Amino acid sequence: MKKxxxxxCFLGQKVRYDGQHSLLEHTQIKQWQEEGRIVHFCPEMAGGLPTPRLPAEITSRHPVMVVNIEGEDVTPQFLHGAELAVEKVKEAGACCALLKSRSPSCGNRETYNGKFNDTLTPGSGVTASELQRHGIPVFNEREIGQLIEFIAMQETPEVLHPEER
Structure with a gap:
C-alpha cells in the first residue's frame, strides 16, 4: 500500500498560520487514514515556526525568499521545513503528497504574490517545489480526483502481455 x-491542517490539526485547521472531509482520505496510509506533516511547524504566526508570502523565487507581513525573513524556516518534508517522504516511502493550495510552503500551482494584497501568482510553494524537484508528485485539495487516479495507477499490477508470461 502506497503512503x-x-x-x-487537512487532518484537523490547528497548525495554520492563524492557529486554525483546514479540515478536509473526504471519504477517500478517511479510508486512507483507517488503512494507515496517511503521513501527516506541516513544513512550517517542522521548520521551526510557531502557531499562530504572522502570515508569510514568497517575495522572490530565484533565490527563494519568504517574508512575513512585518518584513521579517522566514526563508530559513521554510527551507528547513521543505528539507524535512523530503526526508519524511523518503522515510515513510510515500509516493506523493496532498498539500494545501496557495500556501507559501505547500501550494503546488500558485501562491500569493509577496505583496500581501490577496493576489495570486503562478508557482509552487517552497515545500511543494522541493518535493517536485525530488520527483514526488504534489496534489492539492482541488485535485483529489487526480490523486485518487494516481494512487490507483501506482497500485495496479502491470498486465503482462502473452509473450511475457
Missing part, C-alpha cells in the same frame, strides 16, 4: 504525505 501519502498530507498537510497536517
Amino acid at each position: 501519502i504525505l498530507v498537510s497536517a
